[in-house]
Amino acid sequence: MPILEVSNISKSFSDGYAVEGVSMTADSGEIVGLLGPSGCGKTTLLRLVAGLEHPDSGSISFDGVPLNGLAPKDRGFGLMFQDLALFPHMDVVGNVSFGLRMQKLPKPEVRARVDELLALVDLAGYGHRKMHELSGGERQRVALARSLAPEPKLLMFDEPFGSLDRGLRESLQMEVRAILKKIGMTSIYVTHDRDEAFAMSDSIVIMDKGAVVQAGTAQELFKSPKSELVARSLGLKNVMMGTVSAIGEIATPIGVLHVGGAELSIAVGSRVLVLIDDRKISVADVAGAGSPPDGAFTGVVEGVNFHGGESDLMARIAEGMIACSIRPEDAGSQFGAGDEVYVTIPANAVRLVPFGG
Amino acid sequence: MTARRLIIVGPLAYLAIFFLYPLGAIFERSFEGSRTDLGPVTEVLVAAAVPLIAYLFAHRKSPEKTPIQTLSTAWFLAPVVATAIVLLVLRIGVISVDPFNKLLGDSYYLGRIWFTIWQATVSTMLTVAIGLPVAYLFAKHDFPGKSVLKAVSTVPFIMPTIVVAMGFIALLGPQGLVNSALMDVFGLDTPPTRITNTLLIIFLAHAFYNYSIVVRIVSTFWANLNPRLEESAAMLGAGRFNTFRYVTLPLLLPAIVSSAVLAFAFAFTSFGVVLVLGGSQFATLEVATYELTAKLFRLELAGALAIIQMVFTYAFLLIYTRFQAGAAVRVDLVPHEVTSKGRRSASRTLFLIAIIMGVLAMLSPLWALFERALSSGGGYSFTHFTSLFSNESGSYFYRSPITTIWNSVRFATATMVISLVVGTIVAYFLARPRHRGAGVLDALFMLPLGVSAVIMGFGFLIAFNKDPLDLRASWLILVIAHTLIAYPFVIRSLLPALRGMPVQLQEAAAVLGASPVKTFFHIDLPILSRALLVGATFAFAVSMGEFGASLLLVRPEFTTMPIAIFRLLSQPGAANIGQALAMSSILMVIVAMGFVGIERFRYKDMGGF
Numbered sequence A: 001m002p003i004l005e006v007s008n009i010s011k012s013f014s015d016g017y018a019v020e021g022v023s024m025t026a027d028s029g030e031i032v033g034l035l036g037p038s039g040c041g042k043t044t045l046l047r048l049v050a051g052l053e054h055p056d057s058g059s060i061s062f063d064g065v066p067l068n069g070l071a072p073k074d075r076g077f078g079l080m081f082q083d084l085a086l087f088p089h090m091d092v093v094g095n096v097s098f099g100l101r102m103q104k105l106p107k108p109e110v111r112a113r114v115d116e117l118l119a120l121v122d123l124a125g126y127g128h129r130k131m132h133e134l135s136g137g138e139r140q141r142v143a144l145a146r147s148l149a150p151e152p153k154l155l156m157f158d159e160p161f162g163s164l165d166r167g168l169r170e171s172l173q174m175e176v177r178a179i180l181k182k183i184g185m186t187s188i189y190v191t192h193d194r195d196e197a198f199a200m201s202d203s204i205v206i207m208d209k210g211a212v213v214q215a216g217t218a219q220e221l222f223k224s225p226k227s228e229l230v231a232r233s234l235g236l237k238n239v240m241m242g243t244v245s246a247i248g249e250i251a252t253p254i255g256v257l258h259v260g261g262a263e264l265s266i267a268v269g270s271r272v273l274v275l276i277d278d279r280k281i282s283v284a285d286v287a288g289a290g291s292p293p294d295g296a297f298t299g300v301v302e303g304v305n306f307h308g309g310e311s312d313l314m315a316r317i318a319e320g321m322i323a324c325s326i327r328p329e330d331a332g333s334q335f336g337a338g339d340e341v342y343v344t345i346p347a348n349a350v351r352l353v354p355f356g357g
Numbered sequence B: 001m002t003a004r005r006l007i008i009v010g011p012l013a014y015l016a017i018f019f020l021y022p023l024g025a026i027f028e029r030s031f032e033g034s035r036t037d038l039g040p041v042t043e044v045l046v047a048a049a050v051p052l053i054a055y056l057f058a059h060r061k062s063p064e065k066t067p068i069q070t071l072s073t074a075w076f077l078a079p080v081v082a083t084a085i086v087l088l089v090l091r092i093g094v095i096s097v098d099p100f101n102k103l104l105g106d107s108y109y110l111g112r113i114w115f116t117i118w119q120a121t122v123s124t125m126l127t128v129a130i131g132l133p134v135a136y137l138f139a140k141h142d143f144p145g146k147s148v149l150k151a152v153s154t155v156p157f158i159m160p161t162i163v164v165a166m167g168f169i170a171l172l173g174p175q176g177l178v179n180s181a182l183m184d185v186f187g188l189d190t191p192p193t194r195i196t197n198t199l200l201i202i203f204l205a206h207a208f209y210n211y212s213i214v215v216r217i218v219s220t221f222w223a224n225l226n227p228r229l230e231e232s233a234a235m236l237g238a239g240r241f242n243t244f245r246y247v248t249l250p251l252l253l254p255a256i257v258s259s260a261v262l263a264f265a266f267a268f269t270s271f272g273v274v275l276v277l278g279g280s281q282f283a284t285l286e287v288a289t290y291e292l293t294a295k296l297f298r299l300e301l302a303g304a305l306a307i308i309q310m311v312f313t314y315a316f317l318l319i320y321t322r323f324q325a326g327a328a329v330r331v332d333l334v335p336h337e338v339t340s341k342g343r344r345s346a347s348r349t350l351f352l353i354a355i356i357m358g359v360l361a362m363l364s365p366l367w368a369l370f371e372r373a374l375s376s377g378g379g380y381s382f383t384h385f386t387s388l389f390s391n392e393s394g395s396y397f398y399r400s401p402i403t404t405i406w407n408s409v410r411f412a413t414a415t416m417v418i419s420l421v422v423g424t425i426v427a428y429f430l431a432r433p434r435h436r437g438a439g440v441l442d443a444l445f446m447l448p449l450g451v452s453a454v455i456m457g458f459g460f461l462i463a464f465n466k467d468p469l470d471l472r473a474s475w476l477i478l479v480i481a482h483t484l485i486a487y488p489f490v491i492r493s494l495l496p497a498l499r500g501m502p503v504q505l506q507e508a509a510a511v512l513g514a515s516p517v518k519t520f521f522h523i524d525l526p527i528l529s530r531a532l533l534v535g536a537t538f539a540f541a542v543s544m545g546e547f548g549a550s551l552l553l554v555r556p557e558f559t560t561m562p563i564a565i566f567r568l569l570s571q572p573g574a575a576n577i578g579q580a581l582a583m584s585s586i587l588m589v590i591v592a593m594g595f596v597g598i599e600r601f602r603y604k605d606m607g608g609f
Helices: A042-050 A092-102 A107-120 A136-148 A166-183 A194-200 A218-223 A228-233 A261-265 B002-006 B009-031 B039-060 B067-092 B098-105 B107-140 B146-158 B161-172 B177-186 B199-223 B227-235 B240-268 B272-278 B285-294 B299-330 B346-362 B364-374 B383-387 B401-431 B438-450 B453-463 B476-499 B503-511 B516-545 B548-553 B561-570 B574-601
Strands: A002-013 A016-027 A031-035 A057-062 A077-080 A154-158 A187-191 A203-208 A211-216 A238-246 A249-252 A255-258 A271-276 A282-285 A297-307 A310-317 A320-326 A340-344 A350-354
Touching: A002 A042, A016 A042, A016 A057, A016 A211, A031 A042, A031 A166, A031 A194, A042 A077, A042 A154, A042 A187, A077 A136, A077 B227, A092 A107, A092 A136, A107 A136, A136 A166, A166 A194, A187 A194, A203 A218, A203 A228, A211 A218, A211 A228, A228 A238, A228 A271, A238 A320, A249 A271, A261 A350, A282 A320, A310 A340, B009 B098, B009 B299, B009 B401, B009 B438, B009 B453, B009 B476, B098 B107, B098 B299, B107 B146, B107 B199, B107 B240, B107 B285, B107 B299, B107 B346, B146 B199, B146 B346, B146 B574, B161 B177, B161 B199, B161 B272, B161 B364, B161 B516, B161 B561, B161 B574, B177 B364, B199 B240, B199 B272, B227 B240, B240 B299, B272 B285, B272 B561, B285 B299, B285 B453, B285 B548, B299 B438, B299 B453, B364 B383, B364 B574, B383 B574, B401 B438, B401 B476, B401 B516, B401 B561, B401 B574, B438 B476, B453 B476, B453 B548, B476 B516, B476 B548, B503 B516, B516 B574, B548 B561, B561 B574
Parallel strands: A031 A187, A031 A203, A077 A154, A154 A187
Antiparallel strands: A002 A016, A002 A057, A203 A211, A238 A249, A238 A271, A249 A255, A271 A350, A282 A340, A297 A310, A297 A340, A310 A320
């Protein structure tokens, strides 16, 4: 039973639509990730839910109560901005207690709640620091404590860790998720980073060009991405369109692929999204291999990216490109651009998703 | 390298001869005499020194030092050291504090000090009250014609004081636009309102003159204030009022205070407006100094009064720099594009229109000036302008308007050239922060900003009256006085441009085989041209409108436009007022033309002060 319901909401700015006909829901205690490239309208959606922007059409309701026309301060939501927007003229206590003071809570109660929150975000004893005396990570914690203090019914995050370096970001993500889960906070988390979205969220809404393209849990999305864009948003490297040309045969830009198992049941002539697991592809040097392996494609290496243990090799085959993950121990891992290679794609590396649209 | 550093000697010598020496002469004149009782002066000095020293020690704790802090420390050390030296010398009995005792024991002069402070306070409150809504308009709203309106709102500040005073006479004087309109409508024989020679008109004129300082400083700051801060407050449950009270206002406070301090300093040292509009019963310290010098010839008292005023002025400048420094470190600012958005609703639109009308209404004294200058008898004509050319009363002071305008223009041109040379050299030196002592030098070269025009004129009068520097008969004395007022503006407009210019450009030119001179003309000059133009126009306008120093130093043959206007005004008769209005209109047009140029070429948003 969703507690937040956004239905068919639109908001245009003078330079065009920012959000058009968007619907989404969040269950109580759920962390929903809004994933999409910058400019896709995810921040606008957040600001609409917060009440900082007014929708042109559509409605938002929380716990069955419509929010249209309600001022941000009366919605009882929290929002952590990308730049945090900590009040520079107040110390840590001043920032964290701001929302409580606005509720005119008695002083001892404010004091107790601030101490409790500072302990929760691991900042006990930092109460009288000024904002410019804090490190990046400490500021994030102050912002989190400030957002949590008035006990919002819904907490929203607008890429709050974007400015941090990778290591700090990852540890904060885990910490923040643990805190949110501990207090059962319903949250919306906006990000353009898929790893962050997966790490933080229970379910993910993928947005593009002001519209929702697909929503679901990470497992659901991985299992059946609706479009090439969704598949690429999820980080899949080999995504291409294909047509079932015969039972067990798919025509794709790189040539005819052979599939087996469940994929055999798809009707001939269907358009399908072809997903190829880059780790199951094997690559061999034409010069060293002698005769081509059975069913191999012949391609030309476009480039190789070395990172850590594995390397990504990009090869051009016919009209398409394919990415292959190769391990250092693989024979002939010293490929260079321009090398001719045999690329073998086993049937179990190929997954087909019927293309509805 | 050494040669480059030596070039600063020129401006330093200029400053020493033409600023520090006259300043010394004022001190010498006010402290000379026989040994006397110390009287109230000692008490005042000791009372002032204790908090100053305490403040200095508190200030010393701050570990990192911005140039502004160095600046304020330098400004701060000066009075403390001076106090110590003066107290020591007083004990030995080398100098006399007679004039100070006389002033501080005389209820008239104590009254002048008190009056100067409270009229400046009221003027400042009015100035801020008018300036803040306009600052809000410019900071938070985009609308068609905004840049034009912004330029228009600055017009009063750049107008010569004498033109502002004449504008208020034209609008609110006995024969002013308001009174004659009321007389026409209600068939009255006498002017129904009499607010010339009242405090109200002084307050109004000061607010008119200074509100754009508040607008400029506060709106720039407000426009760059991160709007997420206010939105965060809203998300945390703060309504509009609480958001403004607990978030926006505290963040704007440094900007408001520093602009208020500037407005206060201008109102405190106001001369032309008070002299012309107030009459003798409303003399400020500045007017009292002028009267002691030019009418009563009590030079030692004038010097003492000038020194008292300078102490106040430097205290304000100190507060100003402190708040500016505070404003810089505390607030996170974001580019303006992020913050401005055109929100539309009926009540908002009405409010905007009201403020825009208000800005245009602020210009009414200048419209009135034109209208009155062109109206004679029942209709409109150029009578007042043509009558400028005839010397009906056969006055000794009569100069053809052509001569007067020519005097003003050539003095202003000379002022501009000298200010540009001095200002450019100093700015180049200060722009390279690795030069040791740049902070102190910056403060030193800004010192003339804190000395009022009348005091400058007075200092020149008593310093350059004997060989080898007897300048009394030369027009140079006027030009030099004007340059001291003008060159700080040149430095201030050049510095941001210079600091923003990458050193690599000059190095690249040098590597490509350009000599330093060629580099200056081919690289520096084109990049700096806009900032130079701004500085040049400011210097020109300052000289065109300069009144206080000129009034003390001018000889009849070197009469400038503001002086001519004042002389016309001090003679009785409607014809003289008409001519003063006509001359003011011409001056206004010349200055306004220069500033149309400034607004077009202004270097980003560094403002004019």
